[in-house]
Each structure stands twice: as C-alpha cells, then as structure tokens.
Amino acid sequence: MAAYDPAKFNAIHDEVFANFQAAKTEEWRAELARRHDVEAGVEDAATIALLQSLIETGAEYEKTSEMYSHGIRSTPTMILNNRMVIGTFPIEHLRAIFQALVDEHEGGEKFMENWM
DSSP states (O other): OTTTOGGGHHHHHHHHHHTTTGGGSHHHHHHHHHHTTOGGGGTOHHHHHHHHHHHHTTHHHHHHHHHOTTOOOSSSEEEETTEEEESOOOHHHHHHHHHHHHHTSTTOSOHHHHHO
C-alpha cells in the first residue's frame, strides 16, 4: 500500500507499527488502505512488480554467501579480519570494534597507526 503512493508512506508505516498486532489481519489492512485512499495499490501491477523486485534482492546475498562462509543476510554488513559486523553503529561503537580487532593482533597498541 505504501509503495503505491510514496507520499503516504510515512503515515501508513507509522500506523502499521503503532497497531502491529491489528495490522496482521486482512480486514485491518483493507481499512487502512481505504482510509489512505490506496486501495488500488493492492492489485496494481506496477506496485506488485516493484515489491517483487525488492523481495528478490535477497538472491544477491546468496551469491555473497558462496564467497564468505559467514552468509551475509542483511546490510550494512562488514567482514573485518574474518569477523562479521552487522548493523549501523555510532562511530564510537565502530571505533571500539575496530580497536578490539586490532588489539587481537600483534602490534595492536594504537588504532590509527595500525589501521593505516
């Protein structure tokens, strides 16, 4: 529904997550579509094709898992010194992760000197 009319995405998104349990029912979702005037989006061929292409994006991660035994399944994902780091982190957290990885290896006393 939200993909059908991107201008209404935020409102639909917020309403779905504010009513997460109710949103699991088809009746509730039909009423939501009616309220936001996006009922046509449920059967719109272009919207369905867009959503299908987004769903199929996951196939790209399967190729990645052949290269890495870690099997990347989400983004952002980094492989650092053969360690998988998943998610978005504040810079302080990333710095701590990097520092811990550097500390595990010989000569790992100073972050920037070892990183360069």
